[in-house]
Amino acid sequence: xxxxxxxxxGYNIPIKGEAEKIIAGxxxxxxxxxxxxxxxxxxxKLEVKPGDRIKAGSPLFHDKKAPEIKFTSxxxxxxxxxxxxxxxxxxxxxxxxxxxxxxDFGNADPSSLSREQITExxxxxxxxxxxxxxxxxxxxKPGDTxxxxxxxxxxxxxxxxxxxxxxxxxxxxxxxxxxxxxxKLTEGKVHxxxxxxxxxxxxxxxxxxxxxxxxxGPHPAGNxxxxxxxxxxxxxxxxxxxxxxQDVFAIGNLFEEGVYKPERxxxxxxxxxxxxxxxxxxxxxxVAPMIRDNIKSWNLRYxxxxxxxxxxxxxxxxxxxxxxQVTVIPEGDNYEFxxxxxxxxxxxxxxxxxxxxxxxxxxxxxxxxxxxGERAFVVTGQYEKVLPMDIYPMFLLKxxxxxxxxxxxxxxxxxxxxxxxxxxxxxxxxxxxIQSVIREGIDxxxxxxx
Amino acid sequence: xxSLRKRVDKIKPYFEEGxxxxxxxxxxxxxxxxxxxxxxxxxxxSHIRDNIDLKRTMFVVVVALLPALLFGSYxxxxxHFRSVGADASLLLSFWYGxxxxxxxxxxxxxxxxxxxxxxxxIRGHEINEGFLVTGILIPLIMxxxxxxxxxxxxxxxxxxxxxxxxxxxxxxxxxxxLLARAFIFFSYPGWMTGDNVWTDGLTKGQNIIxxxxxxxxxxxxxxxxxxxxxSFMEMFIxxxxxxxxxxSTIAILIGALILLVTGIASWKIMVSVxxxxxxxxxxxxxxxxNTFMEIPFYYHFxxxxxxxxxxFMATDPVSGAQTEKGKWIxxxxxxxxSVLFRVLNPAxxxxxxxxxxxxxxxxxxxxxxxxxxxxxxxxxxxxxxxxNKV
Numbered sequence: 001x002x003x004x005x006x007x008x009x010g011y012n013i014p015i016k017g018e019a020e021k022i023i024a025g026x027x028x029x030x031x032x033x034x035x036x037x038x039x040x041x042x043x044x045k046l047e048v049k050p051g052d053r054i055k056a057g058s059p060l061f062h063d064k065k066a067p068e069i070k071f072t073s074x075x076x077x078x079x080x081x082x083x084x085x086x087x088x089x090x091x092x093x094x095x096x097x098x099x100x101x102x103x104d105f106g107n108a109d110p111s112s113l114s115r116e117q118i119t120e121x122x123x124x125x126x127x128x129x130x131x132x133x134x135x136x137x138x139x140x141k142p143g144d145t146x147x148x149x150x151x152x153x154x155x156x157x158x159x160x161x162x163x164x165x166x167x168x169x170x171x172x173x174x175x176x177x178x179x180x181x182x183x184k185l186t187e188g189k190v191h192x193x194x195x196x197x198x199x200x201x202x203x204x205x206x207x208x209x210x211x212x213x214x215x216x217g218p219h220p221a222g223n224x225x226x227x228x229x230x231x232x233x234x235x236x237x238x239x240x241x242x243x244x245x246q247d248v249f250a251i252g253n254l255f256e257e258g259v260y261k262p263e264r265x266x267x268x269x270x271x272x273x274x275x276x277x278x279x280x281x282x283x284x285x286x287v288a289p290m291i292r293d294n295i296k297s298w299n300l301r302y303x304x305x306x307x308x309x310x311x312x313x314x315x316x317x318x319x320x321x322x323x324x325q326v327t328v329i330p331e332g333d334n335y336e337f338x339x340x341x342x343x344x345x346x347x348x349x350x351x352x353x354x355x356x357x358x359x360x361x362x363x364x365x366x367x368x369x370x371x372x373g374e375r376a377f378v379v380t381g382q383y384e385k386v387l388p389m390d391i392y393p394m395f396l397l398k399x400x401x402x403x404x405x406x407x408x409x410x411x412x413x414x415x416x417x418x419x420x421x422x423x424x425x426x427x428x429x430x431x432x433x434i435q436s437v438i439r440e441g442i443d444x445x446x447x448x449x450x
Numbered sequence: 451x452x453s454l455r456k457r458v459d460k461i462k463p464y465f466e467e468g469x470x471x472x473x474x475x476x477x478x479x480x481x482x483x484x485x486x487x488x489x490x491x492x493x494x495x496s497h498i499r500d501n502i503d504l505k506r507t508m509f510v511v512v513v514a515l516l517p518a519l520l521f522g523s524y525x526x527x528x529x530h531f532r533s534v535g536a537d538a539s540l541l542l543s544f545w546y547g548x549x550x551x552x553x554x555x556x557x558x559x560x561x562x563x564x565x566x567x568x569x570x571x572i573r574g575h576e577i578n579e580g581f582l583v584t585g586i587l588i589p590l591i592m593x594x595x596x597x598x599x600x601x602x603x604x605x606x607x608x609x610x611x612x613x614x615x616x617x618x619x620x621x622x623x624x625x626x627x628l629l630a631r632a633f634i635f636f637s638y639p640g641w642m643t644g645d646n647v648w649t650d651g652l653t654k655g656q657n658i659i660x661x662x663x664x665x666x667x668x669x670x671x672x673x674x675x676x677x678x679x680x681s682f683m684e685m686f687i688x689x690x691x692x693x694x695x696x697x698s699t700i701a702i703l704i705g706a707l708i709l710l711v712t713g714i715a716s717w718k719i720m721v722s723v724x725x726x727x728x729x730x731x732x733x734x735x736x737x738x739x740n741t742f743m744e745i746p747f748y749y750h751f752x753x754x755x756x757x758x759x760x761x762f763m764a765t766d767p768v769s770g771a772q773t774e775k776g777k778w779i780x781x782x783x784x785x786x787x788s789v790l791f792r793v794l795n796p797a798x799x800x801x802x803x804x805x806x807x808x809x810x811x812x813x814x815x816x817x818x819x820x821x822x823x824x825x826x827x828x829x830x831x832x833x834x835x836x837x838n839k840v
Contacts, residue, residue, distance in 0.1 A: 303497055335488065340503060352711060369490070426499060
């Protein structure tokens with residue numbers, strides 16, 4: 001029996017620039033980048049240096065604390081640079097594509113392999129980092145046994161790609177094989193969560209051994225953290241794993257053809273994109289070719305991911321490991337004369353304090369301005385409106401700020417990640433950096449528990 | 451606006467770290483961000499931010515207070531001219547009252563903002579917007595004849611000991627505006643009680659015509675002599691003596707509507723305050739042991755500061771309950787206690803102020819129990835799973 005969860009709380013931010021359901025083409029840029037900073041808490045140890053010739057699937061670096069977790073190259077070619085930031089922190093490893101060599105990890109039917117064999121294949125190929133865990137929203141530990149594994153079958157974030165469209169344009173068999181490999185990793189259930197609106201594509205998900213559930217409601221209903229909270233919440237000492245939708249295809253591809261080929265159908269979105277459409281490409285691709293001659297103006301913010309949780313990149317930056325979306329919006333580095341006093345028919349706000357509140361259908365072109373200065377917590381009862389969890393957000397945030405580990409645990413730190421609080425951060429009238437606070441809390445928790 | 455912006459940019463370096471006027475940095479920033487929403491952009495986390503900030507939030511509350519302020523101006527003039535037996539037009543009454551109220555507003559803002567500026571500079575923070583609302587609330591809950599020095603003293607007390615010692619806006623335990631009123635109430639009771647302070651000129655012994663009392667409906671009820679009681683409609687409209695902003699229920703309801711439509715104030719608190727007042731009112735009606743208890747329960751909503759307190763004071767998010775369930779309890783108890791204090795404690799005919807301050811103190815306790823029930827729920831969930839495994 002499939003379960004249906006109807007969520008009321010949340011908010012679909014009305015922004016312009018949704019991708020038209022057309023695949024504009026393949027984007028095969030010359031440059032690719034793999035970014036250790038995509039993985040919170042990771043200390044990377046390089047395995048290559050500039051000038052090395054590598055194949056698709058060759059390890060670039062590994063986790064210093066868990067050397068078996070490898071991060072590999074999506075393409076064959078030459079390592080041309082290792083970009084470093086403050087305190088020599090590795091930001092990205094840049095690869096120039098050449099040839100089509102790849103490491104052969106050997107194809108196999110996952111149902112005939114043991115859990116250990118599957119884990120090893122994922123670790124070697126560089127697909128293990130696709131498996132993440134609650135608590136903490138970090139890469140899963142290969143030695144853990146999760147009580148269940150989740151795959152979210154839809155994304156509700158602003159301008160997010162339509163997973164049904166991706167499914168219809170991807171090899172169905174890869175998904176099935178991927179799921180059968182994932183199934184081996186847990187003794188519990190594999191949950192596939194779909195949006196509650198019966199589509200034809202959803203019939204494709206009737207895969208043996210998969211528990212399908214339906215969610216309805218505004219963002220963040222598509223967030224896997226919200227889904228876990230409602231279907232199989234994480235208690236102290238328990239672990240739940242989850243895998244991004246498109247990585248299931250990549251895992252299937254690994255077992256079908258023995259290659260590491262993290263294919264992505266990504267949505268190029270945002271109000272400043274001339275033709276927002278879908279592109280077929282690989283994880284880590286340079287976004288430059290897609291963006292070139294396809295933007296409306298200058299002084300823009302390029303984001304790998306969505307406007308709420310994505311990462312700021314340059315116009316020639318690279319797609320993040322977990323991202324299936326690139327968003328381009330205007331920068332907001334200008335002063336606005338009495339901006340807080342204007343009626344604001346064109347001002348995006350979750351509150352009803354601007355004139356725009358009377359046009360419920362209107363779509364906006366928000367920029368990156370803060371629209372105010374940081375203050376203490378003042379207004380109450382707002383975060384709850386956009387966080388469909390049985391959690392008291394302000395009390396949890398205050399516990400984190402106070403560094404009260406016991407209280408953080410009591411209030412549900414194991415169940416949350418920064419993505420779930422992204423909308424709270426968006427609507428916060430005190431302009432508190434809530435996602436950073438949550439990550440600080442998680443980091444503190446990891447430190448305390450180890 | 452570019453020329454103005456250029457001018458601001460030109461003088462900005464003087465106020466920055468190491469500049470000649472760096473001691474005034476917070477003041478400069480306060481004025482700059484008042485005129486221009488800053489150019490600060492997002493860096494990590496959410497790339498876009500809601501247009502709402504605390505300035506907008508506070509501005510909406512100030513707008514919601516305008517009907518009460520405007521009516522208060524008119525009523526101040528009206529009561530004054532009534533007391534001296536003169537006939538005055540609506541406009542004249544309004545203008546007279548406005549000129550009497552203006553000094554109160556100026557004193558409240560100058561003293562309060564002055565302290566805020568200094569506190570912000572000492573802490574190295576930006577100036578907080580909280581006082582934009584407090585500064586207008588304070589005059590509105592004062593009797594019109596309150597001396598300016600007393601108002602200044604009360605404001606300073608409320609801002610320094612009520613707010614800044616706790617860490618400024620967002621950290622205070624008690625509603626600062628009510629603290630200012632409580633300060634005068636306990637320190638100079640002669641200026642916050644009795645029949646003379648509510649009508650302009652009475653304390654100065656101006657020529658009062660015979661038959662004019664200046665007593666508020668509440669004090670009439672408290673003394674048990676309700677022969678001069680205004681009608682329900684008069685009290686609803688607000689042409690009665692009382693604190694400047696509290697008399698007109700209808701003006702307050704317009705403000706309530708603004709707060710509820712914009713979602714700035716909690717409807718749960720407003721509704722539950724009235725609910726609590728209703729329950730206690732009915733209970734006292736059922737007992738009916740004295741004149742005050744016999745007053746129909748719905749009179750409590752239009753007398754004194756009940757409506758004003760429910761809409762503008764109890765809904766203060768900082769000093770009130772912060773959990774949604776807690777807000778129901780918090781509001782209900784405020785309503786209940788307000789009416790109880792009024793009727794059963796003749797020394798304090800205005801119970802709303804004390805009821806809200808008392809509940810301010812207990813709001814964290816209410817929240818504590820609500821949050822504990824969430825924690826227990828989480829622990830129980832874990833226990834069930836462990837039990838099933840064994």
